[in-house]
Amino acid sequence: MQPFTELKVWQRSHALVLKIYTLTRDFPAEERFGLTSQMRRAAISVATNIAEGSRRQHAQDFARFLNIAEASLAELEYLLMLTRDLELAGQPTLDPYISEAVERARMLHALRRKVEGST
Numbered sequence: 001m002q003p004f005t006e007l008k009v010w011q012r013s014h015a016l017v018l019k020i021y022t023l024t025r026d027f028p029a030e031e032r033f034g035l036t037s038q039m040r041r042a043a044i045s046v047a048t049n050i051a052e053g054s055r056r057q058h059a060q061d062f063a064r065f066l067n068i069a070e071a072s073l074a075e076l077e078y079l080l081m082l083t084r085d086l087e088l089a090g091q092p093t094l095d096p097y098i099s100e101a102v103e104r105a106r107m108l109h110a111l112r113r114k115v116e117g118s119t
Helices: 008-024 035-054 059-085 091-117
Strands: none
Touching (some): 008 035, 008 091, 035 091
């Protein structure tokens, strides 16, 4: 397997982490240990699970970490919806983030299926 930094899905997931940090920077102080922290951790989890899984010895283990990353993306997608419902950001602001999360999920799913097929 190539280094995780060369995987497009990792590169794009890392970019999404940076965007989530920018988005949450202006959230209310009262959300610092709530929604802000949870969104950041969910986004970070995607990239870190790709990185960690890519170093596993067996493809089956890598696939499991990719599945965890997919779950973190689903969590992030929900948190973006919650951000909208709490009116911390508007739909036009959040649409690109949600679209990116959905696209990353597709990429991860495809990679996981490929990795699972190699076992």
